[in-house]
Amino acid sequence: MATSATTPNTLLLKNPTARATVKPSPTHAFPTPRATAKPLSIKCQHSATTAAPVSPPTTSTDRLFNFAAGPATLPENVLLKAQSELYNWRGAGMSVMEMSHRGKEFLSIIQKAESDLRKLLDISDDYAVLFLQGGATTQFASIPLNICKPEDPVDYIVTGSWGDKAYKEATKYCKPKVIWTGKPEKYTGLPVFDELDQSINARYLHICANETIHGVEFKDYPTVKNKDAVLVADMSSNFCSKPVDVSKFGIIYAGAQKNVGPSGVTIVIIRKDLIGHAQESTPVMLDYKIHADNNSLYNTPPCYGIYMCGLVFEDLLAQGGLVEVEKKNVKKAQILYDAIDGSGGFYRSPVEKSVRSLMNVPFTLEKAELEGEFVKEAAKEGMVQLKGHRSVGGMRASIYNAMPLAGVEKLVAFMKEFQAKHG
Amino acid sequence: MATSATTPNTLLLKNPTARATVKPSPTHAFPTPRATAKPLSIKCQHSATTAAPVSPPTTSTDRLFNFAAGPATLPENVLLKAQSELYNWRGAGMSVMEMSHRGKEFLSIIQKAESDLRKLLDISDDYAVLFLQGGATTQFASIPLNICKPEDPVDYIVTGSWGDKAYKEATKYCKPKVIWTGKPEKYTGLPVFDELDQSINARYLHICANETIHGVEFKDYPTVKNKDAVLVADMSSNFCSKPVDVSKFGIIYAGAQKNVGPSGVTIVIIRKDLIGHAQESTPVMLDYKIHADNNSLYNTPPCYGIYMCGLVFEDLLAQGGLVEVEKKNVKKAQILYDAIDGSGGFYRSPVEKSVRSLMNVPFTLEKAELEGEFVKEAAKEGMVQLKGHRSVGGMRASIYNAMPLAGVEKLVAFMKEFQAKHG
Numbered sequence: 001m002a003t004s005a006t007t008p009n010t011l012l013l014k015n016p017t018a019r020a021t022v023k024p025s026p027t028h029a030f031p032t033p034r035a036t037a038k039p040l041s042i043k044c045q046h047s048a049t050t051a052a053p054v055s056p057p058t059t060s061t062d063r064l065f066n067f068a069a070g071p072a073t074l075p076e077n078v079l080l081k082a083q084s085e086l087y088n089w090r091g092a093g094m095s096v097m098e099m100s101h102r103g104k105e106f107l108s109i110i111q112k113a114e115s116d117l118r119k120l121l122d123i124s125d126d127y128a129v130l131f132l133q134g135g136a137t138t139q140f141a142s143i144p145l146n147i148c149k150p151e152d153p154v155d156y157i158v159t160g161s162w163g164d165k166a167y168k169e170a171t172k173y174c175k176p177k178v179i180w181t182g183k184p185e186k187y188t189g190l191p192v193f194d195e196l197d198q199s200i201n202a203r204y205l206h207i208c209a210n211e212t213i214h215g216v217e218f219k220d221y222p223t224v225k226n227k228d229a230v231l232v233a234d235m236s237s238n239f240c241s242k243p244v245d246v247s248k249f250g251i252i253y254a255g256a257q258k259n260v261g262p263s264g265v266t267i268v269i270i271r272k273d274l275i276g277h278a279q280e281s282t283p284v285m286l287d288y289k290i291h292a293d294n295n296s297l298y299n300t301p302p303c304y305g306i307y308m309c310g311l312v313f314e315d316l317l318a319q320g321g322l323v324e325v326e327k328k329n330v331k332k333a334q335i336l337y338d339a340i341d342g343s344g345g346f347y348r349s350p351v352e353k354s355v356r357s358l359m360n361v362p363f364t365l366e367k368a369e370l371e372g373e374f375v376k377e378a379a380k381e382g383m384v385q386l387k388g389h390r391s392v393g394g395m396r397a398s399i400y401n402a403m404p405l406a407g408v409e410k411l412v413a414f415m416k417e418f419q420a421k422h423g
Numbered sequence: 424m425a426t427s428a429t430t431p432n433t434l435l436l437k438n439p440t441a442r443a444t445v446k447p448s449p450t451h452a453f454p455t456p457r458a459t460a461k462p463l464s465i466k467c468q469h470s471a472t473t474a475a476p477v478s479p480p481t482t483s484t485d486r487l488f489n490f491a492a493g494p495a496t497l498p499e500n501v502l503l504k505a506q507s508e509l510y511n512w513r514g515a516g517m518s519v520m521e522m523s524h525r526g527k528e529f530l531s532i533i534q535k536a537e538s539d540l541r542k543l544l545d546i547s548d549d550y551a552v553l554f555l556q557g558g559a560t561t562q563f564a565s566i567p568l569n570i571c572k573p574e575d576p577v578d579y580i581v582t583g584s585w586g587d588k589a590y591k592e593a594t595k596y597c598k599p600k601v602i603w604t605g606k607p608e609k610y611t612g613l614p615v616f617d618e619l620d621q622s623i624n625a626r627y628l629h630i631c632a633n634e635t636i637h638g639v640e641f642k643d644y645p646t647v648k649n650k651d652a653v654l655v656a657d658m659s660s661n662f663c664s665k666p667v668d669v670s671k672f673g674i675i676y677a678g679a680q681k682n683v684g685p686s687g688v689t690i691v692i693i694r695k696d697l698i699g700h701a702q703e704s705t706p707v708m709l710d711y712k713i714h715a716d717n718n719s720l721y722n723t724p725p726c727y728g729i730y731m732c733g734l735v736f737e738d739l740l741a742q743g744g745l746v747e748v749e750k751k752n753v754k755k756a757q758i759l760y761d762a763i764d765g766s767g768g769f770y771r772s773p774v775e776k777s778v779r780s781l782m783n784v785p786f787t788l789e790k791a792e793l794e795g796e797f798v799k800e801a802a803k804e805g806m807v808q809l810k811g812h813r814s815v816g817g818m819r820a821s822i823y824n825a826m827p828l829a830g831v832e833k834l835v836a837f838m839k840e841f842q843a844k845h846g
Contacts, residue, residue, distance in 0.1 A: 073721060080510060083509040300678065
């Protein structure tokens with residue numbers, strides 16, 4: 001491992017930018033207009049075009065319960081706030097989407113997002129927080145490119161599709177080995193950590209903390225045997241759903257579009273001493289040093305997505321932080337799993353009970369031929385995206401932070417009715 | 424060059440997804456509420472939380488003229504439309520930000536965005552249109568990785584900072600050569616195409632069609648000498664500002680956040696026969712074949728950004744397409760350059776007249792010590808982001824499609840006053 005802190009991308013580095021600090025506004029929501037408001041005709045002062053007659057903004061009561069796995073439901077108050085300030089953000093005279101990423105307004109937005117995330121997860125200064133593009137899928141390559149030499153052995157625990165994809169991508173950049181796979185049991189469980197045959201010199205041990213498709217979630221984490229190695233976790237689908245001891249990890253990464261924002265933002269939390277040794281062939285946009293040195297502003301970041309994440313982080317803090325958020329998630333998941341377990345086999349969860357995900361709940365019907373009707377009937381009741389992932393079939397309810405308790409209660413009530421009708 | 428159409432990423436391929444077709448809604452804007460609307464207190468039906476008292480959405484008349492170079496001003500009617508449907512998109516019962524990227528609503532959005540873009544630029548079926556993450560900066564690596572072998576010679580024309588960055592990144596993945604550089608003249612001109620010393624076997628010739636920092640724009644394009652090679656252009660800062668004969672190019676790429684949307688979306692238009700020969704070390708997210716085969720849905724795309732681009736494309740078509748848009752841009756640029764040229768030297772444009780950009784207008788003051796005051800005074804008048812790029816100083820007015828004529832007229836009036844006061 002090179003001891004120098006420069007990378008082939010150093011020649012492209014700019015100076016880190018300074019940041020302004022601005023006090024946050026309180027969170028507030030948007031009024032619900034009457035459904036039959038009359039359209040208005042206006043002329044914009046600053047525009048030569050005549051605006052056509054309009055409808056008022058829709059905040060109607062026909063909002064669905066959206067059980068999609070990502071992109072996913074967002075907190076209602078966050079959406080309403082974003083809507084209220086889309087055209088003119090807090091008197092700035094422009095939308096967040098129009099701001100120079102190097103101007104003081106956007107700097108205040110990204111700075112606040114980062115500091116709120118640090119509060120939420122209690123992230124120490126030993127770690128950098130990066131807001132990147134490219135999805136978790138780019139991180140599958142970035143991680144080995146940045147912290148491995150091509151000949152380095154690396155261990156992967158594969159507990160579902162996403163761990164499998166991460167492993168396959170890593171084969172290009174290091175010498176990864178699958179030291180445990182849940183595939184023989186159809187990805188319904190986790191390994192016993194003490195029984196893991198970890199490689200002596202593995203540079204890192206990779207896990208997918210929550211498998212979105214298979215609904216398998218780590219409740220605690222393996223210890224990496226090699227003292228010089230680190231634990232790396234894809235937390236895309238349970239990020240900020242519960243507290244995490246970040247100090248156990250070298251890298252945590254997460255696509256925002258499950259629990260904390262819209263698609264287009266990937267958050268990387270990386271211990272600083274791991275940065276600066278990227279392989280020579282690393283594209284500049286995949287080099288953590290470039291992004292860390294430039295506070296995620298080496299090039300234009302996904303500004304609106306970062307802003308939305310910031311609103312979500314604020315909202316999570318307002319709920320009392322991740323301890324409180326976890327309580328809600330445990331409660332919601334409990335209601336749903338109880339309904340499955342209490343159905344006498346009409347509904348079935350394939351996952352080993354101790355590792356059932358709080359976020360993604362796959363289940364099947366004893367009478368599989370009813371699955372299409374289940375999804376259709378649920379949609380009529382205003383509950384959508386319950387079809388299981390195309391690779392596994394069945395049903396799946398994703399019940400992220402922003403899924404209200406009322407949505408889970410409605411789903412469970414529907415499940416009981418459906419069983420009564422078809423059982 | 425491998426003749427097989429498979430890449431090392433083939434094992435990660437999924438089946439292309441089908442797309443639904445939905446008729447577009449007409450464009451309409453958002454009413455302007457009175458500035459002193461009273462806050463309301465509401466309880467959301469679907470949420471257990473009580474919404475706090477709110478302010479109505481701000482569409483006040485204090486919108487600034489924003490001359491930023493990207494992210495940049497967006498069309499006002501597009502922002503108002505996005506605002507009106509942020510919470511509930513056209514009766515879908517959810518925001519675009521919450522939609523499954525594989526659901527019929529979002530499929531209709533991305534399909535319409537692509538078909539509108541094809542109309543705007545008259546893109547034939549010989550070309551794929553991709554909506555990617557990672558910025559143009561990722562494309563600096565993607566292009567040589569996808570269409571070159573590591574030993575392939577490639578020609579770069581460097582007319583400013585962005586062409587220079589593209590060249591430097593390419594050194595990792597092919598054998599690029601700068602066959603012409605504007606650096607000796609401080610990036611104020613373009614080469615005479617006939618005098619270019621193109622390499623015999625260059626795989627492609629790369630240009631930056633419009634240099635955002637230096638304000639130098641190609642008005643026509645060089646012919647590539649090598650019949651087997653292609654012309655590749657970074658059109659980030661003049662994309663959709665004027666018609667382009669796409670058939671002259673092998674690849675056109677553009678970060679959306681100058682002329683067609685918010686940051687976080689990069690559009691790549693690539694001739695299909697160039698796809699499928701990526702180098703083995705290419706990260707899956709940089710492999711064009713993966714994205715083309717999956718209609719940009721291999722993983723979760725930047726959905727909200729794509730939606731915003733779609734609204735912009737609709738708006739450009741409504742204006743009569745790029746022939747009409749170019750007329751407006753020519754007019755706006757003319758007014759500003761005339762003001763500079765007619766100032767008797769008080770204002771100066773460094774760029775060779777025949778290649779002056781219609782999009783980015785850098786200029787200096789004869790009395791350089793007044794530049795800070797110019798920017799400050801202009802800001803007081805509601806014109807912001809006029810400071811030049813930090814690498815060149817001076818001033819810069821970016822006057823993309825969405826900068827209204829009124830903004831340029833106001834700037835010019837201000838420039839005349841300022842000169843009268845300080846000349």
